[in-house]
Every structure is written in structure tokens, then in C-alpha cells.
Amino acid sequence: MLTLYHCADARSFRALWALEELGVPYELKLLPFPPRVRAPEYLAENPLGTIPLLVDGATRMTESSAIVQYLTVKHGGPLLVGPDDPAYGAWLNWLYLGEATLTFPQTLVLRYTRLEPKERRNPQVAEDYGRWFMARLRAVDTALQGAEHLCAGRFTAADISVGYALLLAETLGLHERFSPAVAAYWARLQGRDGFKSAKAAQANEAVPDWQT
Numbered sequence: 001m002l003t004l005y006h007c008a009d010a011r012s013f014r015a016l017w018a019l020e021e022l023g024v025p026y027e028l029k030l031l032p033f034p035p036r037v038r039a040p041e042y043l044a045e046n047p048l049g050t051i052p053l054l055v056d057g058a059t060r061m062t063e064s065s066a067i068v069q070y071l072t073v074k075h076g077g078p079l080l081v082g083p084d085d086p087a088y089g090a091w092l093n094w095l096y097l098g099e100a101t102l103t104f105p106q107t108l109v110l111r112y113t114r115l116e117p118k119e120r121r122n123p124q125v126a127e128d129y130g131r132w133f134m135a136r137l138r139a140v141d142t143a144l145q146g147a148e149h150l151c152a153g154r155f156t157a158a159d160i161s162v163g164y165a166l167l168l169a170e171t172l173g174l175h176e177r178f179s180p181a182v183a184a185y186w187a188r189l190q191g192r193d194g195f196k197s198a199k200a201a202q203a204n205e206a207v208p209d210w211q212t
Contacts, residue, residue: 002026005045005053007033008202009171011064011103012052014164016201018068018157021194022075028201034115065099065161072157079157087152094150097139098161105132106168113172133169134177144181148188155192163189 004019004026006012010033019026032038036049046053046062054061054070061067069092072079081091108129112122140162143150150158166186169175178186189195 003029003055005029005031005035005042005051005055006202007031007035007051009167010051011099011164013167013198013202014064014098014160015052015054015067015071017160017164017194017198018071018079020197020201021079021160021192022071022077024071024075030202063099064164065096068157068160069095078154079160081152081156081158085152090151091156091158094143094158095161098158098163098165101136102133102140102162102165103168105129105136106165106172106174109133109172109174110168130172130174130177133174137178137182140185141179141181144185148185159189163195 002019002024004012004015006016006028008030016028031042031051033051034049035042035051043049045055046060048062050062052062052064052067054067056070059070061070081087085091106129109126112120112126112129114121116122140150147153149155150162152158163186166175166178166182166189169178170186175183175186
């Protein structure tokens with residue numbers, strides 16, 4: 001059985017959401033955030049101390065978008081867009097844009113508003129990177145003009161990757177700046193059974209310090 005090490009609403013939520021959408025059995029190990037500080041025993045499993053960690057036999061993976069792709073390719077189903085599909089390139093691009101382009105600037109907002117000691121917090125840095133995120137989000141808005149999903153005319157793993165970036169944006173209060181198309185898309189994603197099941201699976205986890 002697969003094992004997923006996870007912190008509530010952290011990047012590992014991508015993997016958790018994918019597992020629920022795919023209906024793949026897994027064991028969930030919930031950790032406090034950040035685990036490298038609050039659960040140092042986790043370093044024996046992942047020396048980086050980062051989340052997620054997916055263990056599938058001898059396979060161990062720590063990159064959230066790559067994990068989603070791994071699960072989707074290995075288990076098939078509607079989350080996958082194959083190489084013969086005209087949307088394959090767009091699918092891959094959105095899958096990694098969700099992390100590298102959309103989540104990265106938000107980590108700076110998170111760090112300089114909630115994670116750093118109060119004397120090191122920097123509202124100007126947070127605002128600058130919040131604007132960076134919103135500028136990059138224009139690509140999502142453009143893709144959603146006249147469309148329900150990002151590519152292939154249906155819900156895919158690409159929507160999970162970008163959807164997590166929207167979840168983080170809501171945590172940080174950036175969702176108030178969403179365009180109407182992005183806001184409606186985010187509402188649709190939250191209405192999916194897989195999203196709701198992933199939220200339920202982590203429901204017993206204590207709220208991370210950076211969300212309080």
C-alpha cells in the first residue's frame with residue numbers, strides 16, 4: 001500500500017487529492033507543520049524534512065507535482081492526458097506551472113507574514129510576491145475564458161496542481177483578488193467529491209501554526 005506523509009493543506013494536498021480522485025488505497029501519516037521542526041523523527045524518512053513524501057515500495061518521491069504525475073500515469077483514469085492527445089503539452093505545462101509559477105511566490109508571502117519571527121516579518125516583501133502571484137494567475141484566467149477546466153475539456157491532474165495553488169491563496173487571503181473566472185473555477189474544484197474526501201481525510205490534523 002502507498003504511504004503519504006502529509007501536513008494539512010500543505011503541498012502534499014496535491015498528492016492526497018489525486019489519491020482520492022483515483023480511488024487508490026493509501027496510508028496517510030499526518031504530521032505537524034513544519035515537520036522538520038515539530039516532528040524531527042520524520043528526518044529519518046526524509047532528510048530534507050519537507051512535505052510531501054510518497055512511499056510506494058522502493059519508490060520514494062518528494063516533489064508534489066511529480067507525485068501527481070506518477071500516480072496519474074501509473075493508475076490511469078480520467079486524470080491522465082496521454083502523449084497522443086493534442087492537449088498533452090498543455091497538461092504537462094499546467095501540471096508544473098501550478099507549483100513552479102503559482103505556488104513559489106506564495107511561499108514568500110507565507111514566510112514573511114506567518115513563518116518568520118515577528119521581528120523578521122516583512123509586509124513589503126509579502127505584498128510584492130502577492131502581486132507576482134496575481135500577475136502569473138492571469139494565465140489561468142485566460143485559459144478559463146469559455147472553459148470549465150484548464151485543458152483537454154475535462155478535469156485532469158493539471159487542475160489538481162493549479163487547484164492547490166488556489167487553496168494556498170485562500171489560506172493567505174489572496175483569493176479576494178481572484179478574477180470572476182478564477183473564483184468560479186475555484187468554487188467548482190471545491191465542489192468535487194475528491195477534493196471533499198481529501199479534506200475529510202486530513203480533518204483530524206491540528207491546524208498548522210501558519211494558519212492561525
